[in-house]
Every structure is written in structure tokens, then in C-alpha cells.
Amino acid sequence: MIGESTHPQEFHRTIPGYRVTDLIDLPGLAVEVGAASVRVKDESDRFGLPAFKALGASWAVNRVISAHLGLPPAATFSELSDRAAGLELVLVTASDGNHGRALAHIAARLGLRSRIHVPAGLPASTLEAIRGEGAELVETGLIYDRSVEDAAASCGDGELLVQDTAWDGYEDVPGWIVDGYSTLFAEVDEQLGGPASLILVPSGVGSLLQAAVVHQGRHGPEARVIAVEPVTAACITASMRAGRPVSVDTSQPTSMAGLNCGTVSSLAWPVLQSGLDDSVTVTDAEAAAAQDELHDLGVAVGPCGAASLAGLRAALTASGGPGALGLDESAHIVLLSTESAAANAGVYALSAPAHRDRAECPGPTTGRTAGSS
Known part of the structure; x- marks a missing residue:
């Protein structure tokens, strides 16, 4: 993990095409939810690619x-x-x-x-x-x-x-990949002039989420993180409720293809179990509505990126409002938009294919999964 003489952000700054991605202010949404600000961290252009990866x-x-x-x-x-x-x-x-x-x-x-x-x-x-x-x-x-x-x-x-x-x-x-994501959250701190009160993270196996929890944890309990998952692939929510890693069936299609993950990463799980504040699930319809809303506000996101806004609405509804989430009118909320609208264009139509027979081999054990966030 991080601790080498070269920090990931220092290295990233030397890659041709590096720039700090936009943190887009949505003042109308801030008024609606009763916060000082709601902003979208727009990862639609990282080194010319349409996602943070x-x-x-x-x-x-x-x-x-x-x-x-x-x-x-x-x-x-x-x-x-x-x-x-x-x-x-x-x-x-x-x-x-x-x-x-x-x-x-x-x-x-x-x-x-x-x-x-x-x-x-x-x-x-x-x-x-x-x-x-x-x-x-x-x-x-x-x-x-x-x-x-x-x-x-x-x-x-x-x-x-x-x-x-x-x-x-x-x-x-995988730990080094998580370390690489730390640059995104360091940028958020720089852009806000301090830590976000709440970051909502579209989550697959939990690698980006792990980076968020580690980063926010350095700022104390007032810096919160909520995971957002599709209802059809809510492995983190299921695991948090069970108090142990739980695999879920992901054979049902979802428009949030990059979040269609069945098991939390073994590296992320201890960090999430001890440091994640909450998790919420959203439907494809809720993600689509959030995507339309963000497009109307000039933020071109894909379904995975829009999940963070859908998750904010779901969290506020489930909790009974900002106060129940530990937020007040001074809160600064950040929605991670992890990909552009073009990142995974097309319909993700996964049926349950037949498993290909082959000899046992070294690698992940049954139930482990990989994913985009």
C-alpha cells in the first residue's frame, strides 16, 4: 500500500495529459437537500479515457x-x-x-x-x-x-x-490499484479546500470504495462515505448486513454494467466493514432518472456515474433526511461520476451463459469476482 517515496499523485502528474478532473457545482440540488453544496466529481475524461480507471x-x-x-x-x-x-x-x-x-x-x-x-x-x-x-x-x-x-x-x-x-x-x-485511486480523492480535497462531508461512491467489488473509506477516514468520523449498488448486484450491502462477505447472484442484467459484481474484494472487505458509513441500492430506473437529471444539468454521465445521485436520493429517503445522515446546512456532498455516458454505451444484455469446462487452475476461487468500481 502507499508508503513508498513516490506518491501516486506525484507520479500521475507526470503522465502526459494529466489534469485535475472537474468538480461541478449543482447549487439547485444543494438547496433541495439542505446542504452547503452538492458537487459531481466528473471522471468522464481521464487521460483521454471516459472513466477513472x-x-x-x-x-x-x-x-x-x-x-x-x-x-x-x-x-x-x-x-x-x-x-x-x-x-x-x-x-x-x-x-x-x-x-x-x-x-x-x-x-x-x-x-x-x-x-x-x-x-x-x-x-x-x-x-x-x-x-x-x-x-x-x-x-x-x-x-x-x-x-x-x-x-x-x-x-x-x-x-x-x-x-x-x-x-x-x-x-x-489490487492494493496498488486502490492506491492509484487515492489521487482522485486528493484532488477533491484540493478543490474543496478540505474534506467532503459525504462522498457517495458507485461500487462494484469495492476497490474505489476502499480508497474512499481510507481517504475519508484520515479526516475523522465527520467525513462520511456511502456505497451505492444496483439492487441486482448488492454484494457490499448484503455483506455489511451479514457481517461477513456474502456472494450474490449477478446473472440478472443491469444498465450499471460496471457495478454488476457478486462478491466484495477480499482486500476491501476489512476496510469496508470497519469504516464504511452506509450502503444503499438503486434500481436501473432510478439510475436512469438520475442520469437524465444530470444530463439536463449539463453533466454527461453513464448509468454507473449517475448511480451516485440516485443513491443520494435513496439514502435521504431511507434515513428521513440529511440530519439522519449526520449532515446539516454546512455539509459538502460529493457525488462520484465514475464514467462518461459513452464509456459503456449499448445495452448490457447478460444472460447466464454455460460455464466452460476446464481443469482447475491457480487464480481466484469460486465466488470471487472482478469489477469496475
């Missing part, structure tokens, strides 16, 4: 390649490029879109190859976006969980797995 992928690639060479993290992207020059490496992952595209993008910038294993049911536009970054695409025909196993089992000599969820024996790389 490149923050985690770039830092993890730095750590993975540097570790492969027996070196500490590179201080700059130029230094990392020098290290990668001449290496015959393939970066491998499973993804339903944004993480895989980000990894392929970073690999291409470094002159490396990439291979992305994707589950069944993704729209053609998502597949073409990943191919457009120069990646070899493996369409597994499997559900997401099995696609992660497929990617992990496929890695041979000179192939490095850069997966964004953890399982027993595979936690360093």
Missing part, C-alpha cells in the same frame, strides 16, 4: 513492472517508459470495459502488449473500444467471475496479471 491501472503497472525488474516505483512516467523499453511483456486482466481499456491504453503508451479477457454480454462498442487501444481481446463466453479465473490461469512466462480485485494469495496488485 487509468489512475489505478497506471500506478499498478508502475509497481508491477518495477517489481518485475527488482526496482522501487518509478518517480515519473518517463522513467517508467525507459524501464519498459525493450521488455517483452504482456499485461493481462479480465474486465467488463473500463479497467481493461485503461490497462490496454497504458500498455500501448509504454510499448507493451496487453490481453483483455471479457465476459459474455458486453456491447460491441465496449469490445471495439478495448480493441481500439491495441489489446488482444479474449471473449470468454463466461460470467464475470469465471472470466477472472480464465485470465489468471492464462498467464505464462513474460505475462503479468494486473487484476483489480483481490483473492487469497493475490492482494499486492
Whole structure:
């Protein structure tokens, strides 16, 4: 985890095209909910990609390649490029879109190859976006969980797995991805001039959520975090209620494709259990209504990004208002918009495909899953 001489944000600032993403003020919504401000952290353009994922992928690639060479993290992207020059490496992952595209993008910038294993049911536009970054695409025909196993089992000599969820024996790389996301929350502090009172995080396996909880926890109990999940893939909500990791069935389609995750990351779970303030679930219809509302306000978000606004409304309704959430008229609320409207364009029509028979192999155990947030 973070603690090296080079901090992720310092490294990110050296990547060509880095800029602090917008924090968009929505004063009308602040008046409606009785807060000092409500703002959207707009991750629709990170290094030219339509989602936040490149923050985690770039830092993890730095750590993975540097570790492969027996070196500490590179201080700059130029230094990392020098290290990668001449290496015959393939970066491998499973993804339903944004993480895989980000990894392929970073690999291409470094002159490396990439291979992305994707589950069944993704729209053609998502597949073409990943191919457009120069990646070899493996369409597994499997559900997401099995696609992660497929990617992990496929890695041979000179192939490095850069997966964004953890399982027993595979936690360093997902931890580095979480560290990479810390840049997003450091930017929020800089833009607000202090910590947000509440951040709502669209959540899949919990990696971005873990980064939020760790960051807000440094500011004390007044800096709160709420997870937002689809009702059809609420593994974090189910786990928090049970007091232990609980897997849920994710075979039912959701427009929030990047959040369609069945099991919380083993690395994230202890952090969430001890530090997450609350979690809420939203329907596809609620996410669509929030997406329309944000579009009307000039914020172009996808269903996953709009989930944070839908989650705010759901949390306020369930709790009985801002006061019940520990908020008052001085509160500053941040909604994470994790992707643009174009990030996963198309209909996510996942039916439950037949599992492909193959020999047992090293990798995530049954029930582990990977995801986008």
C-alpha cells in the first residue's frame, strides 16, 4: 500500500495529459437537500479515457513492472517508459470495459502488449473500444467471475496479471490499484479546500470504495462515505448486513454494467466493514432518472456515474433526511461520476451463459469476482 517515496499523485502528474478532473457545482440540488453544496466529481475524461480507471491501472503497472525488474516505483512516467523499453511483456486482466481499456491504453503508451479477457454480454462498442487501444481481446463466453479465473490461469512466462480485485494469495496488485485511486480523492480535497462531508461512491467489488473509506477516514468520523449498488448486484450491502462477505447472484442484467459484481474484494472487505458509513441500492430506473437529471444539468454521465445521485436520493429517503445522515446546512456532498455516458454505451444484455469446462487452475476461487468500481 502507499508508503513508498513516490506518491501516486506525484507520479500521475507526470503522465502526459494529466489534469485535475472537474468538480461541478449543482447549487439547485444543494438547496433541495439542505446542504452547503452538492458537487459531481466528473471522471468522464481521464487521460483521454471516459472513466477513472487509468489512475489505478497506471500506478499498478508502475509497481508491477518495477517489481518485475527488482526496482522501487518509478518517480515519473518517463522513467517508467525507459524501464519498459525493450521488455517483452504482456499485461493481462479480465474486465467488463473500463479497467481493461485503461490497462490496454497504458500498455500501448509504454510499448507493451496487453490481453483483455471479457465476459459474455458486453456491447460491441465496449469490445471495439478495448480493441481500439491495441489489446488482444479474449471473449470468454463466461460470467464475470469465471472470466477472472480464465485470465489468471492464462498467464505464462513474460505475462503479468494486473487484476483489480483481490483473492487469497493475490492482494499486492489490487492494493496498488486502490492506491492509484487515492489521487482522485486528493484532488477533491484540493478543490474543496478540505474534506467532503459525504462522498457517495458507485461500487462494484469495492476497490474505489476502499480508497474512499481510507481517504475519508484520515479526516475523522465527520467525513462520511456511502456505497451505492444496483439492487441486482448488492454484494457490499448484503455483506455489511451479514457481517461477513456474502456472494450474490449477478446473472440478472443491469444498465450499471460496471457495478454488476457478486462478491466484495477480499482486500476491501476489512476496510469496508470497519469504516464504511452506509450502503444503499438503486434500481436501473432510478439510475436512469438520475442520469437524465444530470444530463439536463449539463453533466454527461453513464448509468454507473449517475448511480451516485440516485443513491443520494435513496439514502435521504431511507434515513428521513440529511440530519439522519449526520449532515446539516454546512455539509459538502460529493457525488462520484465514475464514467462518461459513452464509456459503456449499448445495452448490457447478460444472460447466464454455460460455464466452460476446464481443469482447475491457480487464480481466484469460486465466488470471487472482478469489477469496475
